[in-house]
Amino acid sequence: MTAAERKQQIVEVTMDLVARNGVQATTTSRIAAQAGISEATLYRHFASRTEMLLAAMDLVYERVFRVIRTPEGNNSLDRLRGIGSYHAGIIGDDAEGFVYPLFEFVAAPPEAGLREQLAARQRIAIDSIAAIIEEGKGEGLVRPDVDSGQIAWELVAVYWAQDVSYLMGLTEYTNGARGQQMLERILTSISAA
Amino acid sequence: MTAAERKQQIVEVTMDLVARNGVQATTTSRIAAQAGISEATLYRHFASRTEMLLAAMDLVYERVFRVIRTPEGNNSLDRLRGIGSYHAGIIGDDAEGFVYPLFEFVAAPPEAGLREQLAARQRIAIDSIAAIIEEGKGEGLVRPDVDSGQIAWELVAVYWAQDVSYLMGLTEYTNGARGQQMLERILTSISAA
Amino acid sequence: MTAAERKQQIVEVTMDLVARNGVQATTTSRIAAQAGISEATLYRHFASRTEMLLAAMDLVYERVFRVIRTPEGNNSLDRLRGIGSYHAGIIGDDAEGFVYPLFEFVAAPPEAGLREQLAARQRIAIDSIAAIIEEGKGEGLVRPDVDSGQIAWELVAVYWAQDVSYLMGLTEYTNGARGQQMLERILTSISAA
């Protein structure tokens, strides 16, 4: 196995373990065991456990950004609706979902560096959504006085609420309709005319 | 100090440490030190560290529910605002905050059996808020066609968004203004006339 | 065994291991094994391995200071001669000697804190000897213009030369006569009249 492959494998194993057991329980010995290699080998590919966790976090956010970037639509508001339904659709998906590992990172003890990096990535995600809202202003669909950063955060709040409901097993709130309704209320309130 | 008093003291110390540093960092040695007793004594009152943590969690949730159930205000909408600002106020509070333990429960591995307990409590919390909204209908402040369950979940979504932002270290979203704005948008949309 | 006894035992074991194997090889696992306890127990008595090593260093310097303080004599110059012959007499002594552990500390890699503490202790030793020379000035036996710090260091150089010769196995230089001769040359050069 080449270095690149091995590195990729370690990252995947790490994300998997974080999703299943949380950050704290994702120890170097467990990562090594799951990857079928020695602990020492981990350190030939990563400088520290934290770096493995950060790489796993990157993998999680790759999925997050795919959800934000993938939906297409006639205009920016349609794309925001598309993000909402795409997100709702993959919440429990093993291949594309990210809720478990993402919230394990959120709930992780404030270890050195991890939280800052998490915040940095999430800020980019919120900014991406804010950019779509700004596009909406250009299209004349969103009122010009709208605070796009505020609205982006509110939209993210909707996704999070669905995620948290899913994690808690509050199934009646996870079917998408609730989230869609909340989303529409926000979009209505920012619509022009 | 009687056994009951000592036990109570340990629980309070544990809750305090969890709120301040998270579950992981709440070690038996720290609990003992903070309580001014030996580690061995902890085990005369609790069978394990986990039991100390669970007792602390119960105390935490008692507080959460007290906040929801003992709202103040001239009317139901004021009380909802009161819950919102109280929540925002204690998010990062050492003495009263409960975000850490709440989300460590949220992210707890599924097999731990904690999820069910958490979901049950959270349903009660949402229902309590829905009841306040129903009261609002009686007072003529909330439109009768409003789905109070939906709105209750949306309000909780605001709290969660603040919590998650806090845990992620997104400090610019934790100051309360953002949450207040989101809350007001929801309350406006359900207000009668 | 009480805490104090155990601590004392750990220090002795540590000094012994340093003398026999050097600082680097004096690992926590070896200290624990030699003391017949677990590694964890070491840390109930010392905060770190460095503290164990420092305590062992203290034990070494207790012996050094005993050599400096013990000799009696009619005057200060006599006492300096006494120190020289006392030191020569115990160089290879198991119970009173300190050459092996002392030079293991000298040769140790510049670990955090160790070197500074070693320097501090040795400075005190040199100063103690300088004080005796100053007494000699008071007695009118030593010329007033003599730099007592310089001479103290030169006297220590004699002891070190004997120590190093001993460690190297240069037995023809360890018998005391060489050192005594070197000592006398220095004392002569500082004598009044």
Place this chain on the structure above:
Amino acid sequence: MTAAERKQQIVEVTMDLVARNGVQATTTSRIAAQAGISEATLYRHFASRTEMLLAAMDLVYERVFRVIRTPEGNNSLDRLRGIGSYHAGIIGDDAEGFVYPLFEFVAAPPEAGLREQLAARQRIAIDSIAAIIEEGKGEGLVRPDVDSGQIAWELVAVYWAQDVSYLMGLTEYTNGARGQQMLERILTSISAA
């Protein structure tokens, strides 16, 4: 690069690292990095890290003897002074210093068998210096009754004292002036007329 060249390069890199950081910190990974080759390549040229260290030590001692045997000066006393100042000058020198390895040898555990080799070399060094003193007698600069072996040992004691002071971190004794003064006292005491 031929095998011989590569080997030579590794030895030089090793010596350099030892002089700068001590034996312990001279790890195979550092040697490889400094030489710009892989760790595996080290083992194509040396059977073990110990062999690399021994080869580096040989290089170090070659230098030491060159310093003693190739003195400059108008006469023997000048040459002795030259040796002293040269020694003082390179004590903490990264490129030429040899104090670390020398004293790690001095403090090596008796059973390692290194002591004998070291003692043999050191005797040669002392004898070389004694020979210079004998020359001084021939030149009429040194009193004929002087015990040249004794004086040689005393001169070496000066070097050792500087070395030990350096290793201990007694910086106030390492600047050369102290050693020079001690050296002059000895030379004065043996000077003819």
Place this chain on the structure above:
DNA sequence: CATGAATGAGGGTTCATTCAT
């Protein structure tokens, strides 16, 4: 001639827990 990929053994340290007193 060189190295990429790997590792077993060990480093110092912290943890929750036990038990005789």
Place this chain on the structure above:
DNA sequence: GATGAATGAACCCTCATTCAT
């Protein structure tokens, strides 16, 4: 009711070394 003394297991990480290519 309390604790002093102890520990096995695990933590993250580094080391010198190997071997197929």
